[in-house]
Amino acid sequence: MARRPASSKKTSAKGKPAKAKARAGSKPAKAAGRPAAAKSVAAKPAAAKSAAVKSGQWVYVFGGGKAQGRAGMKELLGGKGANLAEMANLGLPVPPGFTITTAVCTAYYANARKYPKDLEKQVDAGLSHIAKITGRKFGDPANPLLVSVRSGARASMPGMMDTVLNLGLNDETVEALAKQSGDRRFAYDSYRRFIQMYSNVVLDIEHHNFEDILEEHKSRANYTLDTDLTADDWIEVVKLYKSRVEEEQGTPFPQDPRDQLWGAIGAVFGSWMNARAITYRRLHSIPESWGTAVNVQAMVFGNMGDTSATGVAFTRNPSTGEKRLYGEFLINAQGEDVVAGIRTPQEITEAARKESGSDKPSMETAMPAAFKELTRIYGTLEKHYRDMQDMEFTVEQGKLWMLQTRNGKRTAKAALRIAVELANEKLITKDEAVARIEPASLDQLLHPTIDPKAERNVIATGLPASPGAASGEIVFSSDEAAELKAEGKKVILVRVETSPEDIHGMHAAEGILTTRGGMTSHAAVVARGMGKPCVSGAGSLRVDYNAQTLQAGNVVLKRGELVTIDGSTGQVLAGRVPMVEPELSGEFGTLMGWADKVRSLGVRANADTPADARVAVRFGAQGIGLCRTEHMFFDEARIQAVREMILSDTTDQRKKALAKILPMQRGDFVELFEIMQGMPVTIRLLDPPLHEFLPHTEEDIAEVAAAMGVDPKKLGHRAKELAEFNPMLGFRGCRIAIAYPEVAEMQARAIFEAAVEAGKRTGKPVVPEVMVPLIATKAELDIVKARIDAMAAEVQKESGSKLNYQVGTMIELPRAALMADEIAQSAEFFSFGTNDLTQTTFGISRDDAASFLGIYTQRGILPGDPFVSIDQEGVGALVRIGVERGRKVRGKLKVGICGEHGGDPASVAFCHEVGLDYVSCSPFRVPIARLAAAQAALGKKAAGEA
Structure with a gap:
């Protein structure tokens, strides 16, 4: 009989099944169940999704050197599923598995969190496919198949959605795993990891419940590290974990592997709508309608002793773009250990180990055969995908397994170098190189870095996780970072380590500083994707969330004090440090040259x-498209004359004030024309409402009155007369030039006289474009244009120089x-x-x-x-x-x-x-x-x- 699906339970704000508390006289709720089929699929997916709905194929298998999918099916299989299929088709070592398509996610949300018809049958077939290749059977107490359940959206969303590892373990299968591996410690360590992860992801029980138990046990046993625990210790921890689960949710931890599987599948689909995923999609313009796939894959273990490991590698450096294998790994660890930053990761290559000064062996030295295989595969994948790859791998007792590949996230600097070098290597065309750079990402290159001449009060050094530099007030929570950003303040988010829940704070901060984590930690990966400077793994720093302090040796910085981080060197500096503008050359110039030709x-x-x-x-501008002349008026030396002009009662008074402004405007325009060296310059006549320039205090009014020789009271009354209820739609733009034509005449004279002078100085023709703002009718433009043309004629006559100019308007x-x-x-x-x-x-x-x-x-x-x-x-x-x-x-x-x-x-x-x-x-x-x-x-x- 089909059990009630986890997806039909009440859902918490995080998008996970709410905790089920046992009530007196009530039957305990099941933790998870199998799917209740939807009567119909009301979703309206497009393209590949639409075809999948029509065909009724919800599951695609891969492994054993072939796959039903391929790389071009990301819309349906998600990025992870499509690339797993592609790697399988390439004959690479990929643990077998199957992908539940994004079309199921769409149907799931369109049908009150119910699954499509036939999904359960297809999932069973997928499990049989894995069993055939591995020789293990899901749920078999003697020879169990254990699986991972991971999300996989079309666009990469690192850390935003949920994952469950070691699924299929229970009180029986853990003993089988211990017998087959010959290592009870490994088996029960894997079981406790599964209980903690499943309980958090599916049952919504917070991590700290399990962390507290583990820390208390280690304290009683006088252990320092997790690796100190014996098999008996882990057996005891597992019992305590299961007791906490029953205490928290009112029912025992689920022992049926099929219930576990459907609970995890429901949680992954549910995580598509959790708060952090929604925030990430909004920040990266990822449509909600895309949905996520679910990937179920045979487990391979990196925590089976010193011949096993897990790691993350890039085929090129994601920060600089340098062409060499880059990444980190951990011996005797599972994947979450690498990104969590709990243990210090090791370098993959020996060259990187020497550069870092690490005393731990590199993968190249510790696992030469696996390293050689990884090197071969990285070359195959980069050539096949024609782009830098971000790979996840596990070594199980000496054998390398590929868990994922995807186009790696990179900084703008790295993206430019990679694109240009791939084009030069003939892997892609120049047009493809231009198309690959996200235009908005160039913003990362166009902002200041720390002035090399500046004094650096370095208080700590961490890892240079994401380049660039930033200064700001110290904050210790993401919520506060977002609040202060809304107030216009610049902050540095300081955390022991970041988690996906920190996404909004990371977006709000100028930069991120963590005391834990490596170059592929959550903070590093997300910061690089956002273009934010990040220093991670600054282990010498001590963060006290309760006291709201950051301590480095004897230096204690409090919340709100200023700090600077240099994401290019990993340095943390006290106070605000001077910055310098970036130099744009090399790959930037090359690629922009290709872009300009297109x-x-x-x-x-x-x-x-x-x-x-x-x-x-x-930066390569081809002229000035808008010079706002009023911005030149706010200079302290000029504002007085501008106020005199505005507050004048008569034309003569206005002309007298304008005569003071004319040489200033002319000088501005001469310099602009000279800098632009004959390129077009569009100059807009005075546009904003006049009240923006007026004095507001009695002291300012008295100063203007003295300069004009008028009564301050009369001047104050005149200023009140010019006040407007809605100045944006009031006396501004061409309306000023029509009411006070002498203003437009002064500006036109300044423009044309400057054009003559700049032309003589540079020897290049100057063709000013005079723009009349806020035109609503042709009649308005005709009146102002006549004044401009008349002034051009006067300047030509006076200078003996022919003027070439245009008069246009701002729509x-x-x-x-x-x-x-x-x-x-x-x-x-x-x-x-x-x-x-x-x-x-x-x-x-x-x-x-x-x-x-x-x-x-x-x-x-x-x-x-x-x-x-x-x-x-x-x-x-x-x-x-x-x-x-x-x-x-x-x-x-x-x-x-x-x-x-x-x-x-x-x-x-x-x-x-x-x-x-x-x-x-x-x-x-x-x-x-x-x-x-x-x-x-x-x-x-x-x-x-x-």
């Missing part, structure tokens, strides 16, 4: 100062986009100001949206923040209309965008699709935009070829 979309920078312009040029109102055909009759170029266009289209102020936008995105009302990535359906539709209608009137109309969307890869792809000429973004995002533009072109090319 892309058709231009990339400019939003730059208001000479410093911005220099950074933009260094930031829905009406302007809709009337683009009319406006294009006068405008020589369009630049979509997508920041304001998003505000005016949605009716949302981006300054005030934080209070509700998060709710909107969490509930799926909006797919994401429209101020981060352009709303293609709404705002994007207005951009399309503006481009199409504008070019109907002016065929060669130059069109770009200058909102911060210009540095968002998805928005750049949209701009390419719509046919824009260029995007403009902040200087530090220029490389991101260049790469995204190249990938958009490659994507369009691939779509055309298909």
